[in-house]
Every structure is written in structure tokens, then in C-alpha cells.
């Protein structure tokens with residue numbers, strides 16, 4: 001869980017003329033996502049996932065467009081998107097390496113892995129390499145405590161993680 005201080009009153013929203021929520025996305029969400037939920041608000045999480053999948057992160061303009069589509073307040077979208085660490089509200093690198101830092105992973109040596117990745121990539125958690133290839137994150141429990149330590153790399157979970165294993169992943173993604 002991430003606590004984010006939101007400068008809502010003074011925040012300037014960068015805008016572009018083309019929408020992030022395209023007509024095609026709206027059609028898809030209307031056919032595929034909305035029917036699964038009793039209320040439009042209920043569809044917010046999968047729609048945030050779909051938006052992030054489409055653009056790599058969820059821009060403030062996209063949040064407003066999602067709110068308009070779902071007929072909810074933009075603040076509800078912002079609150080949800082900033083509550084869950086899996087949603088990126090800032091641009092991220094091509095690949096996101098997210099290492100679990102909760103109790104089971106902590107007990108099983110997550111710190112050594114995190115320190116190794118920090119050193120190898122030259123960035124701290126929530127930073128992106130200058131070539132835009134990797135963003136490093138330290139997340140709370142991924143729900144795989146029995147295979148700690150673990151990490152999410154893009155959409156794939158890596159269990160029983162070791163320094164050698166994360167090195168192999170970074171090698172593969174670096175080429």
C-alpha cells in the first residue's frame with residue numbers, strides 16, 4: 001500500500017488533444033468489462049489495469065477520462081490508482097522489477113536481492129534507469145509468501161528468488 005500526498009488543489013494536469021481512453025477502448029470496456037459488475041464503479045479496477053496495459057502508466061488526463069466514462073468523480077479514480085502500488089501514476093521504464101519487501105520475503109533475504117539490483121542498475125526503488133529500460137520498485141506482499149523471496153517482473157512472478165536468478169532475468173531483458 002502506498003500513501004501518496006496529492007496536491008489536488010494546485011495540481012496542473014498536462015493534457016494532449018487525443019484522448020487516452022479511445023473509442024475503441026470504450027467499446028471494449030462496454031462489451032467486455034461493464035457487464036461483469038453491478039455498478040459502473042465496480043469496473044474501476046479492471047479499467048485501470050486496461051489503461052495501464054495500453055499506455056504503460058495512468059496519466060492524470062486518463063484518470064479524468066476514466067471518471068467520465070464510469071460516471072464517477074475523478075477523485076475516486078485518483079484515490080484508487082494511488083492506493084495500489086501496482087498502478088503506475090508516473091511514467092515507468094520498459095520493464096518494471098518489483099521486489100517484495102514484506103515480512104516473509106524480508107525474513108528470506110529480500111534485502112540482499114534488492115541491494116544487488118540497486119547496485120547493478122544504479123537506481124533506488126521508484127527510480128528508472130537513464131536509458132528508460134528498467135524501473136525498480138519495492139512492493140508489499142505479493143501473496144506468495146510460501147515461495148519467498150519473490151518479485152514481479154512486468155507481469156511475471158518469480159518465486160524462490162536468488163541473486164543469480166534476478167541477474168538472469170535482467171540479462172535477458174537487457175538484450
Ligand code: FES
Nearest residue numbers: 100102105142144
Ligand atoms: S511477504 Fe513477500 S510474498 Fe508475501
